[in-house]
Amino acid sequence: MNMIRYTLRRLWQSTVTVFIVLTAVFLLMRLLPVEGYFKDAYDKMQPEQRENILRSLGLLDPWYIQLKNFYAKLFRGDLGQSIVYRPKVPISEILSAKIPYSVKFGLTAMALSLALGLAMGVIQAREKGKFWDKIFTAYIVFINAVPAAVYLIFTQLYVTSVTKLPILFDRTKPSSWILPAVSMSFGGIAGYAMWMRRYMVDELNKDYIKLARAKGMSSTAIMVKHVMRNAFVPMAQYLPTSVLATISGSIYIESLYSIPGMGGLLVDAISIQDNTLVQALVLIFSSLGIIGLFLGDVLMALFDPRIKLEKRGGAR
């Protein structure tokens, strides 16, 4: 009962957030200069022509009417039309061609980072202070400290020249899938490994582990049944976010390897100032983030019965 109440409350909160964000984004986009709606023809046009175009786009109406129209369209699933990127093409059509690429790459990278990252964390915790722990820690520090753009560019440059893998993505060449997917998982690997190591080091010193050992449980059984299982609970919170984030794709990887996905599209849309496309993408990305957090909180509450649902930590 408590669970349902919590879920509903959290759902309400997320819905309100989505509406606030949609409204804020829409209104912010109205602050932009109108040149963005004309492709390159702005200077050549007469003022009346400009006005006609703006009127036909509904941009001369007062803001609350625009907002109403925007929501009315959104409820019909209409995200508007692209202006510069592919003029007059519905945005939903552009996106539906892009999403599969981003999701495929994203899911591959996620699987890789989970498998490698967790394994790395477990090795580190068991070899604490020894050779592999130090090597992997250096990797984690490097990935966390150096901006992703820098190490991704260098990976693309030097790994392709050493391994002879293709430098750009090509749908027809399976080998061109490897490097983007692998380099997309670098950050995830570091994150999961760091988390797993810290968690396991903390947990292995606790009394219940000592008890398990004292009653004669094998190390492997302790790992699998106690430590790993508990370690997964907080991870459940971030899983939906990571899965949903695959839809928005990786901005760096997709633009570096010219993969026709969502992240690369955002960079293109910004550089050519296609306002409606930027707006649609921002709306989608932020909604995905909000939904991910909602699902994560609910999943976590489901997994861990110890979490007290109504009481907020520390607040009196």
Add this chain to the structure above:
Amino acid sequence: MTAKEEKTISAIEEQELFTFAEFDEEASERTGYSNYSYWGSTIRVFLKNKSAVTCLIIMISLLAFTFIQPYLPNQKNPITVHLDPNTGRQLMNHPPSKEYWFGTNSIGQDLWARIWSGTRTSLLIAIIVGVWEVAFGIAFGALWGYVRQLDALITEIYNVIHNIPTTIIMMLLAYIMRPSFKTMILVMCATGWLGMARFVRNQIIIIRDREYNLASRCLGTPTSRIIMKNLLPYLVSVIVMRIALSIPGTIGWEVFLTYIGLGLPIDTPSLGNLVNEGRRLIMSPSLRYQLIFPSAVLSLITVSFYIMGNAFSDAADPRNHW
């Protein structure tokens, strides 16, 4: 106890088992006094971490060099376009040489001077953002934690903002404003303080009602003194760490925003701009130095600050003191 053991013990004379100790006045005082000092221990633990100390030394020398570099003799202006003395045309993509230590870029500007000028710009942004994060974060967090009537309202606002991906907030703000130094700082300042405010709020809620604060209040200690003496010491270590870690963070965001085309205007050298300029030339191997030099300086700075920040946060944790 076995009979054998009993025998052995009774064989030892009572004199040997129990003797009176001399009363030592000094020793009795030693137990009641602790020479523990928070900052002393923090610094001691930090100095024991060799890689952090190395980073600290690298960082201090690098920072000092960055800021005195323009005043050294024979330094070039970062935005002057150099001309080839033989042809009188722009000295484009001149490889590293005695005259131009890091070479010149695609329009003939000295890369060495540009890198240090860029480092100054990026560090300046990072420091402003870090200080803002801490100052505003603490002020907001203190309000949030101390004023009970505001707690529910601010928590709701926090939940809304916290739910939106940081990337999106920054991108959107940078997109609707004109690219400039001010825009950059404004965009970076927009989100970072949230985490700090939340941390301070939680600390204050935990510490606020502890007995020693209650006792202070009953004894009539003014609130300002309670905050200074009882609350702030808990936060100082975190504050220093946040500033240290916000430097690699802010530089990273700057590179990101520049990469997607929303960075500083191109005539202002910054680490993000330099890396991005270098990236455009990667297809010709002989020009890769224009990517490698800025990336190397940038990585040195971010990694050093990251290691130092983390080492400091470990050192500042009293559980790691002895």
